[in-house]
Amino acid sequence: MNFLSDLVGRLACARIFGSAFHGGMRLGVLWLGVGGLWIGQAPAQGVGDPLENVRAYSLEIDSAGLPLPGYFPIGLRGGDPPLQVVRLVTHAGFNLWQDFSIARPGEGAVLEPEKRPEAEKAALFTHGMFGFTQAKDMRPPPPHGMSKLPREAPGYGMITLGVDEKGETGKLDSGSKQAFNIFNPGRRAYHLDSKAATGRLAGAAHALAKPTLFWGMENEWEGMLNYADEAKAAFAVWLEKTYGGKISGLNEAWEGGFKSFAEAAAQPPKIAEYVSHPGAFLDWHDFQTEAFTAFMSEAAHTLHEHDPLRRPVVHKSTQQMIDMPHVSRRRGVFNHERFADQMRDISGGLYGVNVYGSGDREAYEINYIYHCIQPLEGGAFGVMTPEMNNHNGPGYQWGATYWRVLSNGLKASNLFAPGHKGAEEDYATFGHIDAKTGEPRDKMFYAARWAHMIHRTEKLWKEAQPLPDMPRVAILLPRRDLILATPPSRMKSQWAYPENNRSLVFQWLRQAGYWVDVLPYNKLDPGYLGRYQALFMVGAEHLTQGECERLTAYVTQGGTVIADERPGYYDERHRVRHQLDDLFGARFEAWDGKSSYDLGGDYAGVVASGLVPVEVTTGTAVKRSADGRPLVTERKVGKGRVLHLAMKLGSLWSPQDKAVVESGYAPVNPNTADAGEGLVAAAFKESRWLTQQLQRLGIEPAYRLTGKNGLAMQPHVRLEQPWGDDQGNVVLTYSTDAVLRLPGSAITLPETTVEVMLPEGSWSLAVFGRAEDAGLEPIRVERLENGRSSVSLPSIETAGVIYLLKEHPPLLGIPQIQGVERANDGHAAQVDAGQTFMMEVQLATAGQEPLGPGHLEVRALKAWKVQPARMETGTLARGEMRSYRFTVTVPDDGGAARPDLFPLVARWNDGQGDRAICATNVFLKAGAEEE
Numbered sequence: 001m002n003f004l005s006d007l008v009g010r011l012a013c014a015r016i017f018g019s020a021f022h023g024g025m026r027l028g029v030l031w032l033g034v035g036g037l038w039i040g041q042a043p044a045q046g047v048g049d050p051l052e053n054v055r056a057y058s059l060e061i062d063s064a065g066l067p068l069p070g071y072f073p074i075g076l077r078g079g080d081p082p083l084q085v086v087r088l089v090t091h092a093g094f095n096l097w098q099d100f101s102i103a104r105p106g107e108g109a110v111l112e113p114e115k116r117p118e119a120e121k122a123a124l125f126t127h128g129m130f131g132f133t134q135a136k137d138m139r140p141p142p143p144h145g146m147s148k149l150p151r152e153a154p155g156y157g158m159i160t161l162g163v164d165e166k167g168e169t170g171k172l173d174s175g176s177k178q179a180f181n182i183f184n185p186g187r188r189a190y191h192l193d194s195k196a197a198t199g200r201l202a203g204a205a206h207a208l209a210k211p212t213l214f215w216g217m218e219n220e221w222e223g224m225l226n227y228a229d230e231a232k233a234a235f236a237v238w239l240e241k242t243y244g245g246k247i248s249g250l251n252e253a254w255e256g257g258f259k260s261f262a263e264a265a266a267q268p269p270k271i272a273e274y275v276s277h278p279g280a281f282l283d284w285h286d287f288q289t290e291a292f293t294a295f296m297s298e299a300a301h302t303l304h305e306h307d308p309l310r311r312p313v314v315h316k317s318t319q320q321m322i323d324m325p326h327v328s329r330r331r332g333v334f335n336h337e338r339f340a341d342q343m344r345d346i347s348g349g350l351y352g353v354n355v356y357g358s359g360d361r362e363a364y365e366i367n368y369i370y371h372c373i374q375p376l377e378g379g380a381f382g383v384m385t386p387e388m389n390n391h392n393g394p395g396y397q398w399g400a401t402y403w404r405v406l407s408n409g410l411k412a413s414n415l416f417a418p419g420h421k422g423a424e425e426d427y428a429t430f431g432h433i434d435a436k437t438g439e440p441r442d443k444m445f446y447a448a449r450w451a452h453m454i455h456r457t458e459k460l461w462k463e464a465q466p467l468p469d470m471p472r473v474a475i476l477l478p479r480r481d482l483i484l485a486t487p488p489s490r491m492k493s494q495w496a497y498p499e500n501n502r503s504l505v506f507q508w509l510r511q512a513g514y515w516v517d518v519l520p521y522n523k524l525d526p527g528y529l530g531r532y533q534a535l536f537m538v539g540a541e542h543l544t545q546g547e548c549e550r551l552t553a554y555v556t557q558g559g560t561v562i563a564d565e566r567p568g569y570y571d572e573r574h575r576v577r578h579q580l581d582d583l584f585g586a587r588f589e590a591w592d593g594k595s596s597y598d599l600g601g602d603y604a605g606v607v608a609s610g611l612v613p614v615e616v617t618t619g620t621a622v623k624r625s626a627d628g629r630p631l632v633t634e635r636k637v638g639k640g641r642v643l644h645l646a647m648k649l650g651s652l653w654s655p656q657d658k659a660v661v662e663s664g665y666a667p668v669n670p671n672t673a674d675a676g677e678g679l680v681a682a683a684f685k686e687s688r689w690l691t692q693q694l695q696r697l698g699i700e701p702a703y704r705l706t707g708k709n710g711l712a713m714q715p716h717v718r719l720e721q722p723w724g725d726d727q728g729n730v731v732l733t734y735s736t737d738a739v740l741r742l743p744g745s746a747i748t749l750p751e752t753t754v755e756v757m758l759p760e761g762s763w764s765l766a767v768f769g770r771a772e773d774a775g776l777e778p779i780r781v782e783r784l785e786n787g788r789s790s791v792s793l794p795s796i797e798t799a800g801v802i803y804l805l806k807e808h809p810p811l812l813g814i815p816q817i818q819g820v821e822r823a824n825d826g827h828a829a830q831v832d833a834g835q836t837f838m839m840e841v842q843l844a845t846a847g848q849e850p851l852g853p854g855h856l857e858v859r860a861l862k863a864w865k866v867q868p869a870r871m872e873t874g875t876l877a878r879g880e881m882r883s884y885r886f887t888v889t890v891p892d893d894g895g896a897a898r899p900d901l902f903p904l905v906a907r908w909n910d911g912q913g914d915r916a917i918c919a920t921n922v923f924l925k926a927g928a929e930e931e
Contacts, residue, residue, distance in 0.1 A: 049862045051903055052087065053128045054095035056859070057451075059917050060458045061095065065128045070459025073130065073213060073412040074451050077387055079427045080117040081420040084897045088433075089418050090127040091903040092444070093451030093919060096213070096414055097123035097130070098386070102137045103201040105193040110202045130213035132314070132386065132414055135198040135303055138218060139174045141190040146172040146179060156186035162226040165270040177221055182295045183230035192302050199306030214312040214348055215303055216386065222321055222332030223292035225284070227268065231291075236265035238287045242573075253279035253573040271329050278484050279574035282542070285483050286572075288333040297342035304346040312348025314412075315339070316386040319355045319365045323477060323502060325485040326494050335479065337520035340372040347373065349380055350412050354387035356430075358401040359738030360507040360718075362390075363408045368477055368518035370409025376528055380465070382411025389416045389430045393740065395442030395825050399771040399798030400738035402450055406461060407720035407733045415447060439899050440923070442825035446798070448901050449771060452919040453801065456774070457731070460808065464723035464731060471702045471757050472515045472721065473694075474532045475502055476524065480542035480572060488651065499609060500539040500565065501650035508652075508687040511715040511737075513701030514694070521547060526554045533699050534560040538649050543568045548579040555583065556638035560697060563642070564649040565612055566591065584644050585619025585635035588612065593648070597625065599689060606654050606685045610647030619644070622696075632693070643697065652686045684715045706790070707753035717796070719754060728761055728806035729846075734768075735799035748797045758789040763804045764879055765811065765846040768793070770800035772827040774920045775815030776842050776881065805846040810876075812906050812918035813842035823923040828901075830923045833894040836887055841906045841918070843873055844881035851876040854910040856884055861902060863891040873908065894924050 055061040060071040075096025076089045099120050103110045123129045140146060141153035149172070150160040161169045162181035170178035181187050195217075203212075239261040243249040250264055251257060254277065258264040264280075274281040300313040320327040321334040340351050351373035355365050366383050373381045390398050419431015421438030428435035432444035454461050485498035497503055502518075509516045517532070524547045529535055535554070540563065543551075548568050555561055566588035568580030581587050591613050599606045611629050619635035619642075633644040691701070702721065705714045716737050724730040736749060760783070767776040780792040781804065791802070803811065817829040817839050831837060841858060845851040856871045867887050876882060888904065901921035908916040 051859060051861050051905065052090060052126070054090055055128060056905060057090075057093045057903070057917070057919055058095065058455045058458060059914055060455075060462075061128075067130065067213070070462045072454055072458050072462045073132075073384070073414075074454060075129065075132065075414040076418045076432070076447070077414045077416045078117070078119055078123065079417045079419070079423070080119050081418050081423070081433075083118060083122050084899065085418050085420045085433065086119050086122045086127060087897075088440075088900050089123070090129070091901050092448035092921060093455055094415075095129050096132055096412075098134060098216070098414055099124060099131045099212075100134045100136070101198065101202040101212075102135055102194070103197040104137070104139075105141075105190065105197050107197070108201070110198075124211045129211065131211045132214060132216055133202070133212040134216040134219065134316075135195060135202070136216070136218040137174075137194050137198070138176065138180055138191070138221075140187060146174065146176060149179075153186060153190070156190050158184075159186050159190075160184045160228060160230065162224070162228050162231075165225065165227050167227065178224050178226075181226065181228050181230065182223075182292060183226065183228055183234050188295065192299060195299050195303040196306040199303045200308075203307035203309060203311070212311060214314050214350070215300075215307070216352070217296070217300060217303070217313065217315050219316055220318050220354060221296070222317060222334035223288065223296075224331065225271065225288055225329075225333060231288070232265050232268065234291065235268060235284070235287050236262045238290075239265055239283065242283070249573070249575075250283075253283065253575050255279065274329060274484055275486075282480060282483060282572075282574050285329070285333060286480075289335045289338065292333050293335055293338045293342065297339065300343060301346060310346075312350065313343070313346050314348065314350050314352035314384050314386070315343070317353045319353060319357070320495065322353075322365050322368055323482055323497055324495050325482050325487065325498050326496065328483060336369060336372045337479070337522055340369075341522065344373065344375065344381070347381070350382060350384040352384045352386050354416075355385050356387070356389050356391055356416075358390040358393055358397050358740075360510055361503050362401050362738075363404055363510075363718075363720075364503045364506045364518055366405050366410055367408040367516075368520070371517060371519050371523055374523075376523070376525055378465070380463070383409045384412035384414075385410065386414050387416040388413050390443070390738075392429050393443070395444075395446045396736075396798045397738050397740060398443040399446040399450075400736045402446075403453075403771055403799035403801065404718055404720050404733045404735045406454075407723055407731070411462070418444075433899060439926070440823075440901065444901070445823060445825040445828045445921070445923075446771060448921050449774065452774060452921075453769060453771075456769075456812065456916075456918050457803070457808070460725055460729055460731060463725040464729075465725075467722045467724050467730065467759055468531065469759075470515065470721055471700070472517055472532050473509065473534045473536065473699070474517045474519050474523075474529070475506060475536045475538060476519050476521070476540055477502060478537070478540040478542065479521070481539045484542075485539065498539065499651050500648035502538045503650075504652070504686075505536060505538050505650050505690070508684075508690050510718055511684055511687040512691040513703045513705075513714060513719070514691075515702040515721040524550050524554075526550060526557055526559075529554045529559055530557070532559070534562055534694065534697070536649075537561060537563040537567050539565055541566050541568070542570045542572055542574065543579060544572045545577075545579065548583075551580070552583050552637075555640035555642060558639035560640055560699070561642045562645070562693070564645045564647055567644075581617070583635075583637060584633065584642050585617050586630070586633050586644055587615040587617055589615065597647075599652075599685075600626075603685050603689045606652055606689065608647040608649075609651035612646040614644065614646050641697065643693065645693070649690075652689075654685060687715060703754050703756035705752050705793075706755045707751070707793075709750050710752045710754075713749050713752060717749065719756065722758060722804075724759070727808065729808045730759065730761070730804040730806075732802040732804075733799060734793060734796060734802055736796060738798075748795055751795045752793050754791050754793055755784065755788050756791060757787070758791075758804070761804065761806055763806055764808070764848055765803065765805040765844055765881075767803050767811070767813075767844065767881075768800050769803065769813065770794070770796065771798045772825075773816040774813055774918050775840075776803075776811060776813035776844060778881065803846075807848055808846040810851050810908060810916045811842075811844045811846050812908055812916045813844070814904070814906060814918050814920045815840050815842065817920070817922065820922075821925070828921065828923055830925050831890050832925050833890055834892045836889045839886050839888055839904060839920075841884045841886065842881055843876065843884065843908055843916070845876045845878055848878065850878055851880075852910060854908055854915070856906065856908050858886045858888070859903075859905045859907065860888060863893075864902070865889040866904075890924070898924070898926075900924065
């Protein structure tokens, strides 16, 4: 039976994913509208010990090894580690693996690497992981390699190379990104034919098609400015269309005297000319972005359409193209907003972006991507991070970062990377296993607890979306202005943010307790904006007429806009248009952007880049400088209002406080995007000043710490906005700020209380689960007269989850194991070979009704002994939590090779099936024998 016949025969037993595969897949005349289709053999099952298979750690993978609707993909990107490391990754709760598969036109078979890594085989076929299969191939059509181009290729014509602004091609190898000329018809056609062959052949006949969950494409390919002759010819056509055939419009934007579009296109600006020729550079960059994004979308759709199973495509883009001006000009022409719009129908509900970093900046970037993939009407979409790590940071920073990103839109991840002894370069620097010792680093323990935490309420995390009617503000990320922006002189990293740093505005608002979303241009819609109390437009000088009209409608209908610099001063082509002067009741004038001033008064020492020249017309200047120039201007418009700040808001910084910050905070590697960002706010004056402006407009923070130490703790913690499902279950993450501190200065923040806006609800269970163990701690939630709630918050070292459950399966917890040593993270149990210890398992009712009888088991590797084998649990009342004790004995020889995180998995069964799961890992002290 061939594959397609087999496919049709399997229709009756097709597995329907839930919203993770959103948008539908076509098979003949069959159309599945919401949900996708998983058809085919289950991944090969692991032999021997059940805990060697990923389904042992998740209730959302069935007994055949297939994902259920509540499945949440999480993995550790391999890098060909030893087989024992793959085993450790399995035990840590991860179940996704990046693999590789391609085919080429006319060859009729899938191309195998010379030797498929053993780690990949083990992950996919022994441990049952799902494949994130990379269909990456940038080779030119035969018979010639890159070094022989330009040449004729049979069936594809002349194949030419892409070139940079100097006319050079860069590396001529199969992975060349500069030399790949997307404007060459033959090169483009062959690439699309390769994607079709891969979808058709690898998607059907190759063994790796069975565990493939979704496709990837070329690694971090985001295009580059291409100065090839074909690109210039296409640019001429684009310019004529863009300017409606009127060369006068181009000459106004470019400040030139061109007689034709072809003449202008033949002289595109070089990268350094973004300052001297901003209009021309915007057009050149926008043209290249539009062309490359459309090409990548076409390649993805070709792959998807030729895959018999119509699996989703999730491209590995990067954070570099979000809000980093230097690399956005020099290293890519990718636009996440555009690509998300074009990929939504085949995305499976996921948008891929590699994100490295920590704390507020990580949340800022993932939150932005979440709102890129969201349609205007909302939906079950989210962010997939094919690579994610806090660089070389410690475990406490890892925990404080990655618990909170779940509440900023993360719906799938493949962390980078497990690492292993002897690993090199990034696999050593970023590895969760020490490259010198081969032992898990402290961040590996946090990663395992993170994975098991997700599995505990996996379906809830999969389905949860931000709750409606919560107090939020938004920040617009204006890409046009980013392309023309420069970093501040004190930031030396090529990945630095612009001088008018929106991520810092995000940070200051979060320090004050505001919930903040980061929006692309296409969310400037009155309906979408209606969910926010205010919109910040930071450095948004280039706007289209339509965007300005929609902003005006939002304000007129009752919205609030807070803007700096000269909002809407230019149109999208860099032509001066004064589009929002009337809305703000002010006339914005030409400005070189070089002046600065001190905020003074209570905020003396905080310096802003300004003053923006403003002539107040119908607005009201509510604050002026010492010499009478407007600093803050306000105007009421219809039911709403606007506020203008005559500065670069994101440029605020406290140079005199820098020494204070450095006394307690560790410097960050200057070759990362985090460099310098944490050394800006010492006394949190920027946050307090910004809060003062919002409170004057009646916009209060979403939460405020009110208990003992609350005022001092407020800037250092982050309570994320609540997410929930349609059953009324709510989760909030609570974390520290994740800033690196000097050795010995890391602290545990004490317990406190928070006053926060929450939905009304009679919670069946209110508990906290911290990042340092898998235990559950009851918390108090009290409804206040002002409509808010008072919630008790336990002490916190890094992060945790607040569970407010109304109708949910029971919850299991495993508190920190006592009477043992601690691993290098300071929390995980470290045991000796032959040692016996006690572990506690908590069972909590999380529904409106009492929990009926059932039984509880703790499962370990076969050589380990757990007693008793099973405990009957009886009936639990609504909201009740009970504890049960098991003893665990480690084998005399340790029971396994090193390195490993030995799993202990608790499951509760109601007689019909397992309904709750919780896992922890213990570490075997060095010196134990290997198998």
